Amino acid sequence: MYLPFLLIYALLVVTRKSLIELAYFGVVLGCLILMLKPKKSIFKHLGFLLGFEGFLFILALFNPGEVILVTPIGAITKEGIYSFFLLLGRAFLSSSVVVLVSNSLGFSKILAEMETLKFPRILVLTLAFTYRYLDLFKDEALRMKRALDSRAFGIGKLEYYKKLGALIGEIFARAYLRNEKIYMSMLSRGFGEFPKFETKKDIIPIALTMIVLLGVLL
Amino acid sequence: MIEIKDLHFSYGESEILKGINLKIRKGEVFGLLGPNGAGKSTLLLHLNGLLKPKRGTVIVDGLDASKNSKEVRRKVGIVFQDPNDQLFSPTVFEDVAFGPYNLGLRGEDLKERVLEALKLIGMESYIHREIKHLSFGEKKRIAIATVLAMKPGILVFDEPFANLDFKGKQMIRNIIEKLKGEKTIILASHEVEYLTLCDRIALIDEGKIVKVGTPKQVLSDVKLLRKHNLDVPPLIELFLSLGLEVPKDLEEAKKSIGNFLSQNSK
Numbered sequence: 001m002y003l004p005f006l007l008i009y010a011l012l013v014v015t016r017k018s019l020i021e022l023a024y025f026g027v028v029l030g031c032l033i034l035m036l037k038p039k040k041s042i043f044k045h046l047g048f049l050l051g052f053e054g055f056l057f058i059l060a061l062f063n064p065g066e067v068i069l070v071t072p073i074g075a076i077t078k079e080g081i082y083s084f085f086l087l088l089g090r091a092f093l094s095s096s097v098v099v100l101v102s103n104s105l106g107f108s109k110i111l112a113e114m115e116t117l118k119f120p121r122i123l124v125l126t127l128a129f130t131y132r133y134l135d136l137f138k139d140e141a142l143r144m145k146r147a148l149d150s151r152a153f154g155i156g157k158l159e160y161y162k163k164l165g166a167l168i169g170e171i172f173a174r175a176y177l178r179n180e181k182i183y184m185s186m187l188s189r190g191f192g193e194f195p196k197f198e199t200k201k202d203i204i205p206i207a208l209t210m211i212v213l214l215g216v217l218l
Numbered sequence: 219m220i221e222i223k224d225l226h227f228s229y230g231e232s233e234i235l236k237g238i239n240l241k242i243r244k245g246e247v248f249g250l251l252g253p254n255g256a257g258k259s260t261l262l263l264h265l266n267g268l269l270k271p272k273r274g275t276v277i278v279d280g281l282d283a284s285k286n287s288k289e290v291r292r293k294v295g296i297v298f299q300d301p302n303d304q305l306f307s308p309t310v311f312e313d314v315a316f317g318p319y320n321l322g323l324r325g326e327d328l329k330e331r332v333l334e335a336l337k338l339i340g341m342e343s344y345i346h347r348e349i350k351h352l353s354f355g356e357k358k359r360i361a362i363a364t365v366l367a368m369k370p371g372i373l374v375f376d377e378p379f380a381n382l383d384f385k386g387k388q389m390i391r392n393i394i395e396k397l398k399g400e401k402t403i404i405l406a407s408h409e410v411e412y413l414t415l416c417d418r419i420a421l422i423d424e425g426k427i428v429k430v431g432t433p434k435q436v437l438s439d440v441k442l443l444r445k446h447n448l449d450v451p452p453l454i455e456l457f458l459s460l461g462l463e464v465p466k467d468l469e470e471a472k473k474s475i476g477n478f479l480s481q482n483s484k
């Protein structure tokens with residue numbers, strides 16, 4: 001049962017207000033990595049995630065406050081740097097713990113755990129489909145972008161991004177149409193219908209949950 | 219055994235299935251032949267209670283599929299037409315394991331079951347591959363494994379040969395031949411030539427069963443097939459016009475032609 005741990009970890013991480021507290025969660029994540037011994041490819045995923053989220057929060061660097069460095073696009077402040085790392089830390093830790101666990105355990109197991117824990121069906125499905133969309137999204141987006149790029153010479157930048165936007169909308173629409181069938185496929189294979197037996201009691205996630213809770217309380 | 223009695227079904231206003239009656243025997247290979255939009259897929263989704271009839275019943279081994287979908291889904295495994303709908307996990311192992319996991323299998327048992335299913339389709343080496351990197355034909359075979367892993371007694375294939383190249387079709391055919399006798403198999407297709415391996419065929423169009431019989435009985439009526447927008451392969455037409463039986467496969471075709479020639483040369 002990793003799910004309670006994931007939830008508690010993520011919930012606690014996103015509500016932290018100082019970098020020191022986040023560092024503690026970072027250590028827990030490090031321990032988790034050591035224990036799960038994930039495949040090497042996961043570090044590439046995590047690196048991508050870090051870069052992506054870093055890019056997402058870059059604007060926070062320019063928050064008002066004590067100026068440290070003046071750049072052509074604005075002044076980077078001490079407060080800005082602090083909130084940048086806080087935001088990045090929260091986002092990265094909470095997302096990478098999920099990536100880490102679901103990659104080493106398998107996403108379908110996480111789904112099954114949600115079922116066993118009697119999560120609302122709609123939540124489980126939304127998650128499952130979101131996950132599926134993400135994969136489809138990345139995949140299909142890449143293919144369609146290739147198709148676009150191979151024919152998009154000679155159009156302006158603005159035009160190009162407009163097309164790209166339309167393309168992304170199309171990808172979501174296609175992914176959405178698929179969800180009914182995927183749900184049927186899951187049902188066909190006993191999703192939410194057959195009894196679940198959790199045979200192995202896993203000590204790691206329980207211990208980790210305790211550690212996290214204790215750390216926050218102290 | 220599957221017994222479909224007076225099955226009616228509609229999507230919104232439009233009636234898709236208009237009183238289907240069929241009996242499918244244990245252990246037989248049963249073909250559902252019909253043009254696009256005939257209602258084949260819709261009918262198949264009733265076999266394990268994914269769709270509920272508006273009227274009528276579907277009985278599987280004595281159980282009403284719409285009321286006992288839990289038990290019936292263990293007995294009836296459906297392989298959907300598009301493997302992208304069937305395969306939703308990142309890796310082959312995870313997707314094949316999904317069904318058995320829901321049946322309560324864990325650890326080594328689970329792994330064994332996954333390997334067993336992959337072996338049946340000759341794809342053990344794909345166990346750790348990422349699904350998105352597989353070709354369509356490979357996905358199609360993996361989709362079969364996800365269902366085989368649950369060991370259902372009844373296997374349902376919706377358009378198993380669609381969009382495959384020759385080798386792909388051949389492979390699926392071999393898998394089906396291998397399972398023949400062991401399982402009850404139901405094949406839906408709009409391609410006449412791939413239903414010659416069936417024991418019996420039902421011709422369906424516009425939500426109604428038009429004709430049921432052996433391949434010889436159903437496929438020999440070329441006029442009827444054409445009337446229902448089905449393409450009759452020239453070779454099958456040739457056999458029929460020579461007064462020969464529709465051969466199950468190439469071997470049988472060769473033999474039959476050989477016999478025909480030696481008889482006529484005398």
Ligand SMILES: Nc1ncnc2c1ncn2[C@@H]1O[C@H](COP(=O)(O)OP(=O)(O)O)[C@@H](O)[C@H]1O
Pocket residue numbers: 229234252253254255256257258259260261
């Ligand atoms: N989800 C759906 N909603 C509305 N109409 C549908 C849906 N699925 C199929 N249909 C309609 O039902 C009819 C039968 O479809 P289907 O069972 O898929 O035929 P077949 O598998 O024989 O090609 C078609 O006219 C199709 O447009």
Ligand SMILES: [Mg+2]
Pocket residue numbers: 258259260299376377
């Ligand atoms: Mg169909």
